[in-house]
Amino acid sequence: MELRVKVGRVEDMEKSEPVSPTGQYFNSSVLSVSVMSVLEFENPIDDSSSLALINNVFLPINTRFSSIMVDGKDGEKHWKRVEVKVEDHITVPNFPKGLSLKSYDNYFNDYLSKIATNPLPQTKPLWEVHIIKYPTSNASGSVVFKLHHALGDGFSLMGALLSCLQRADNPSLPLTFPNFQKSGKVSDPEINKRLIPQALSGAINTVLDFGWSVLKSSFLEDSQTPIRSGKDGVEFRPINIMTMTFSLDQIKKIKCSLQVTINDVVTGMIFLGTRLYMEATNDEAKNANATALVLLNTRSIGGYKSVDEMVQNQEAQIQWGNQFGFMHVSLPELSRYEKSLNTLKFVQETQSVIKRKRNSSAVYLTGMLLESVRKYRGSEATAGYIHSTLKNSSMTVSNMIGPLEKMALVNQPIKGLYFMVVNVPQSLTVTIMSYMDQLRVAVGMEKGLIDPVKFKICTEKAFNMMFNAAVEPR
Template sequence: MKRDKKGILRWKKVGVRIQDHLIVPTFPTGLTRESFDGHLREYLSNIGCKKFSGEKPLWEVHLVKYPSSNVPCTVIFKCSHALGDGYSFISVFFKCCKRADKSSTPLTFPRLSLVKTQQPYDGNRVIGLGKKLLGLMRKCMNTSYVLMESLLRITILEDQPSAIRSKTSENMKIELFRPFNIHSVTLSLERVKQVKTKLGAVMQLTLINSMTICVMLNMRIYKGFTNIEDIREDAWGNHSSLLFIPLPTSTNVEEVNPLDLISKAKDAMDRKKNSMVFYLIDSLLSTAMWTKGQKGIDDMMYSSFKNATTLITSLIGPKEQMAFLDHPVSSFYYFVSGVPQSITFTSVSCMEQLKLVVTMEKSFIDSELFISCMDEAFENIFRAAFENYPGREGNEIKKKSN
């Protein structure tokens, strides 16, 4: 970016030299595939901590030509959030892919629509009008409450240090790009759907001390796509908003029922979704941009992330296996780096699997222990959802997850 005559930062048009953006790393030779897994995770952490150069466009492609335990090679796309949000980047990636089994057939996606279906007429106009007025009053009350909570969270309300949140400091903004470990967990999408159908929600975190989650939301308001060719070209850019969700807690860990925590969290999420705060927060960001320029919106977003314990965002992938440049894609995922949080979560569904990726601050969170706790926590939730959950069963799991 370059300042214009009025001192406002503007994008500067430059030429692109592909060789400046394609990077092929060199790893030690003679290692096992399992050893290459560790080198790959370390490499991801290193490039995630490294800031972009201001002398070239803010994107890179890294080709790791070494086999891991599951794949013969890995391609990494690194893009600055200044260019667009995750929806934009993943849409471009999908456009570059074809179906592995039928290259002439486009990829298809689960049906997802943000357009509410019309409810059938119940024949009673008075009752229908009363319900609408009551619903509008509830939405207005929810909007006022959530807006005040969001303003406090963006400005002064901050989570306390915990086992997954390191102590904040005045210099944290300088240390945004802190070294981190990255791990992924693959869950059966069918099992996740079973729990979601039974409970109406699935929580990615349970049995954690008091904390707030910053949930990133896609604000593109139009009917969802089921075909890769239906992705609109104007979907590019940053069209996301954020929502703060406090996780419920329990004073007695020994008697915790995970279903109670999930139900409480779902109720809180439903109240926030039944409001107009998304559009108001978007207006706040626009106002910050208009009054203080890029620095204003940067400070506002930074404060939002800094005051919450963790970040969660998710994307939906195709139902079929993809092929990139005629090479079958065994799996893919994404993560966000450069945020002032000790732990973040991203998830993507693809080929009937849910890939959950966790980035954890090095030298602060025991990544292996945390991942094992996540695996056991999901099993705990699944068992509780489909069996009679005894109060004291699995206490060791609960203690370790806590």
């Protein structure tokens, strides 16, 4: 029997809201970027309540989940409410029965690559759910949400996903998240003496960073390396998605040793692992020009609220959308940090570069530039500029905050979760997400170019080098 979800009265369906500029960039003839979130379950999946869950919990979160993107009379795109046939958005694949976990790993990875490259149909709301009822090395079953980036950024989409979940220990209690709010003002008699030099430094950094960002987006292209093929249409090529898990306690020890942030440690680990991979693949290319786009959340809030606040609170609803920026960060060279005793300097240099770039307004000037291009040349031209920005760099790094407690979906415990941004014109994408006391790193890489096993070995080697150097007595 068909289940059709009525999302409103007929007159409500005729109403529409404008698509944000960023939403139009991400769903254009030049770009069509999506986010895949993977939930890993401890036990075999019971999907008997999936239709009701999507109908009663997922769809009401935001009207965009019940809308399609259409061209408006004003020439701009709009979200138009439609009637949703839920089962058209759910897929339950069939794999051969009785295989080994390694074989199911291969089937699962191939399936992820397939749905990553398949475009979402524009004739229905831009999301889909895949329920994989076969075990892998990481889970007894998995659920994959694929959501178009035009619907919102990682913060918005992850908030929507978490709204469908509960605490495994007590569903009546809300999920909680690490508090990354900035501390209050610090009393410092020397603070006024530092304000002017910091303001001057920030102004200089803004000019340099913004100028370099424009050049990188327009003319300066990274070299072809073991992590960048530089091919046209790389976003349509098959990918491998590999994940790694690291202990947050160990990362915090490195953090305390260097007196930096967790993000600094993780970014340094990713950069060092990438350089080690480049060296292991082609020694001559180990220090080739390689630039990463590090994504930043530009919201005025420091972290997640509770799930209820994120969905129902007016402030949280205002925060919905694509509110982020990016920084061009060159990967530090490897030659100066070959010895294990000096590996922490690699992290410190990474932290220094990112800190300097944060002390500038280049991210906001880039946003103003994109708006100017949109105003005078249109959304398609702006999407082309963003495509060039991505294609000319070597990799993207983004991170999300996950809950502190174990989660469950309809009383089914979730062992792990991660996400991946797909259909990006790059050969390498790295995403990071915390969950309980672990950090999950997912790596999307162009199939046939980057070796997943070797890249994992190099990244884990980088982490071990950093940890050993951090805990050694000085």
